[in-house]
Amino acid sequence: MINISQKSKQIRLKSLDVFSYANRGHLPSAFSIVEILVTLYYQFMNNNPLSVTENTHDPIILSKGHGCISLYVILADLGFITDHDLRSFCCKDGILGGHPTSFKIPGVEVSTGSLGHGLSFATGMAITFKQKKNDRKVAVILGDGECNEGSVWEAALSIHKHQLTNLITIIDYNKLQSYSSTEEVCPLEPFKQKWQSFGFSVHEVDMINTPEQLLNTLNQDHSSPPLIICHTLKGLGSDILENNLFWHHKNKVSQSQIHELKRSIR
Amino acid sequence: MRKQALLKVYELAKKNHDIIFIGSDLGIGTLENFKAEMPEQFFMEGVSEAHILTMSAGMASQGRIVFINSIASFLLRRSFEQFYLDICCENKHVIILGSGGGGVYAPLGHTHTIYDDFAITHNFPNLTTFAPCDPVQMELAIEYATFNPGPYYIRFGKGNEPNITNDNTSQNFITNHGLKLQSDSSLLFITTGITAHIALEVQKLLESNSILSHIYQLNKVKPFPEKEIESLIDNYQHIVIIEEHLEFGGIGSIIKLLSYRKVLHFHLGRNLISHYGxxxxxxENQGIDVQSIFKSCIHLFQKE
Incomplete structure (x- = not known):
C-alpha cells in the first residue's frame, strides 16, 4: 500500500525539477492536485502503460490542463514517458508542454488547456462504457475556476440525464483562480448544494489534513453520479507556494529559489 | 436534402451499431423510426451544442461514429472551440450535419444563417468539408464520411433540390465535359453547393447566345483540390466562380490566390502546429525568419 504523504512529497520535489528545466509552468496549480492524482493513479483507477495499451484502463482526464507538471511526473514514474521527456519540458522538440497534448503524450486521453472541455469528453466515454456493458470508469479533475465555464454545467445536466455513476467528477477546490479568490472573481457557493441540485451524489474531502479519505470516498457505492469536492490549497505542500497568488504565473526562477522551494516541501 | 441525409444515416446505423445520431432539440418526429428501432444509438441532448460536440468526441474515442445534426450556425459558431479542439485537433470520427448552410434560414435572420462556414472551418486540422448540390451528392458525402474515419462538416442545402448528378458521379464533376469549347472564348464556372443549380441556368442562357461553357462543381470543398483546379483554370480563358458564401474565405478567395502567382507568401502552413517551444x-520552423525571407527575395531578382 502506497504512503500518500511520501509519494506526494516525491512528486512535488520532482515537479520542481521539471519546472526548473523550462523555468516556467503553473506550479501552485500542479501542487494542489498531487494527492488527488496519487490516489487515482496509484490506488483507485486501473491506469498504467499495460492497461492503456490493452485499452482496458480507466481513463483519467486532467481537465484543468495547466496543472500538468505533477501529472507528467506521475506519468514518468509509471513508465508512460521517460525522464528525458521531463527534461524537455516546454522545449521545441519535447512532447511535454504547458498544457498536455493527447497525440504526443502516452497516457493522456484528450488535450486539455482550454477550460470546460474535460467533463463533456468524459461524458461521451462514460455513456459508451455503459452502453457496451463495460465496467470501466472515467475520472475527471476540474479546477474550481473552471466551474465558471457554462459548458461544465451543460455536461452536468447530461451526466444526470444518463445517470453516469461510472463517471467520477473531482473538483480541486483550492479557492484561488488566476486573478484572485474564487469568491471575488465569480463566487461558487453554495457549491455543494449547486451540484446536489444537478443530481450528483456530492462528497467533500479535506485534502489538506486527511487526503487518505479520498480513497474511502471513491470506494463507496453511488446510486447517482458521484462528485467529490476536494478542499485543497493552491500550492499545497509548500510553505512558500500555499495560497500565494504571486506564484500562479511566476516563471524565471533562480536556482537558489528552486532550492528554497525544495526546502519548503513538507 | 436534410431528409434524405437523415434517412441515409438511419440506413447506415441499421448495419453498424457503432453509428450514433445526436440531435440538440430538433423538430418533433425527427427520425422517429430511428429512435424506436435503435434507441441506444439515438440521442436528443438538449440545447447544448458545445457540450454535444465534445461529448461526441468522447464517444468517438471509444470507437463510435457520431453524426450530429442541428442548425449549422449553432454547431459552428457557438461550438467553434469544441469543434476545433476536441473533434478536429483530436482527429475524431464525428460528422457534423449542418442544417441551413448559407441562407436557408434567411427568413429567420442573421442568428440562424451562416454565410462564412467555409471560412470558419477552412483551417480546422484533419477536417473534410462537403457542400453537396443535390441528394445524390449528399448520399455520396455521407457514405464517404462513414467509411473514412476523421472529422467532417457537411453543409445542407435548402431541401427539395432536384438531382442534377447521377449515381455514378464522383465527388467533384464537370458538366458537358466532352463538349469542345472554342479556345478563344472558353468559359468555366466553378461552384459548390446549391449554386450549381444557378450555374446550370446561366449555362443554358449562354448556350442560347452561342456561348458554350463547362461547370466544375465541388462537392468536397476541403481539402481543396487545388492541383485539379490549377490545371483546369489554365485551360480556360474565362473563369466564373459562384458560391453562397462571403467573399473571403470561400472557394473564390482560394482560387484567386492560386491565380495570382506574383505573390511570395510566407505563412504558417496548412496543418495544426502543435510544437512546444x-x-x-x-x-523559424515554418521558414518565417529574416534569412529565409531575404534569400527568397534575392532569388527573385537573380531569376530576372
Whole structure:
C-alpha cells in the first residue's frame, strides 16, 4: 500500500525539477492536485502503460490542463514517458508542454488547456462504457475556476440525464483562480448544494489534513453520479507556494529559489 | 436534402451499431423510426451544442461514429472551440450535419444563417468539408464520411433540390465535359453547393447566345483540390466562380490566390502546429525568419 504523504512529497520535489528545466509552468496549480492524482493513479483507477495499451484502463482526464507538471511526473514514474521527456519540458522538440497534448503524450486521453472541455469528453466515454456493458470508469479533475465555464454545467445536466455513476467528477477546490479568490472573481457557493441540485451524489474531502479519505470516498457505492469536492490549497505542500497568488504565473526562477522551494516541501 | 441525409444515416446505423445520431432539440418526429428501432444509438441532448460536440468526441474515442445534426450556425459558431479542439485537433470520427448552410434560414435572420462556414472551418486540422448540390451528392458525402474515419462538416442545402448528378458521379464533376469549347472564348464556372443549380441556368442562357461553357462543381470543398483546379483554370480563358458564401474565405478567395502567382507568401502552413517551444522557434520552423525571407527575395531578382 502506497504512503500518500511520501509519494506526494516525491512528486512535488520532482515537479520542481521539471519546472526548473523550462523555468516556467503553473506550479501552485500542479501542487494542489498531487494527492488527488496519487490516489487515482496509484490506488483507485486501473491506469498504467499495460492497461492503456490493452485499452482496458480507466481513463483519467486532467481537465484543468495547466496543472500538468505533477501529472507528467506521475506519468514518468509509471513508465508512460521517460525522464528525458521531463527534461524537455516546454522545449521545441519535447512532447511535454504547458498544457498536455493527447497525440504526443502516452497516457493522456484528450488535450486539455482550454477550460470546460474535460467533463463533456468524459461524458461521451462514460455513456459508451455503459452502453457496451463495460465496467470501466472515467475520472475527471476540474479546477474550481473552471466551474465558471457554462459548458461544465451543460455536461452536468447530461451526466444526470444518463445517470453516469461510472463517471467520477473531482473538483480541486483550492479557492484561488488566476486573478484572485474564487469568491471575488465569480463566487461558487453554495457549491455543494449547486451540484446536489444537478443530481450528483456530492462528497467533500479535506485534502489538506486527511487526503487518505479520498480513497474511502471513491470506494463507496453511488446510486447517482458521484462528485467529490476536494478542499485543497493552491500550492499545497509548500510553505512558500500555499495560497500565494504571486506564484500562479511566476516563471524565471533562480536556482537558489528552486532550492528554497525544495526546502519548503513538507 | 436534410431528409434524405437523415434517412441515409438511419440506413447506415441499421448495419453498424457503432453509428450514433445526436440531435440538440430538433423538430418533433425527427427520425422517429430511428429512435424506436435503435434507441441506444439515438440521442436528443438538449440545447447544448458545445457540450454535444465534445461529448461526441468522447464517444468517438471509444470507437463510435457520431453524426450530429442541428442548425449549422449553432454547431459552428457557438461550438467553434469544441469543434476545433476536441473533434478536429483530436482527429475524431464525428460528422457534423449542418442544417441551413448559407441562407436557408434567411427568413429567420442573421442568428440562424451562416454565410462564412467555409471560412470558419477552412483551417480546422484533419477536417473534410462537403457542400453537396443535390441528394445524390449528399448520399455520396455521407457514405464517404462513414467509411473514412476523421472529422467532417457537411453543409445542407435548402431541401427539395432536384438531382442534377447521377449515381455514378464522383465527388467533384464537370458538366458537358466532352463538349469542345472554342479556345478563344472558353468559359468555366466553378461552384459548390446549391449554386450549381444557378450555374446550370446561366449555362443554358449562354448556350442560347452561342456561348458554350463547362461547370466544375465541388462537392468536397476541403481539402481543396487545388492541383485539379490549377490545371483546369489554365485551360480556360474565362473563369466564373459562384458560391453562397462571403467573399473571403470561400472557394473564390482560394482560387484567386492560386491565380495570382506574383505573390511570395510566407505563412504558417496548412496543418495544426502543435510544437512546444518559443514563438521564434515556431516561426523559424515554418521558414518565417529574416534569412529565409531575404534569400527568397534575392532569388527573385537573380531569376530576372
Amino acid at each position: 518559443r514563438q521564434n522557434d515556431i516561426l
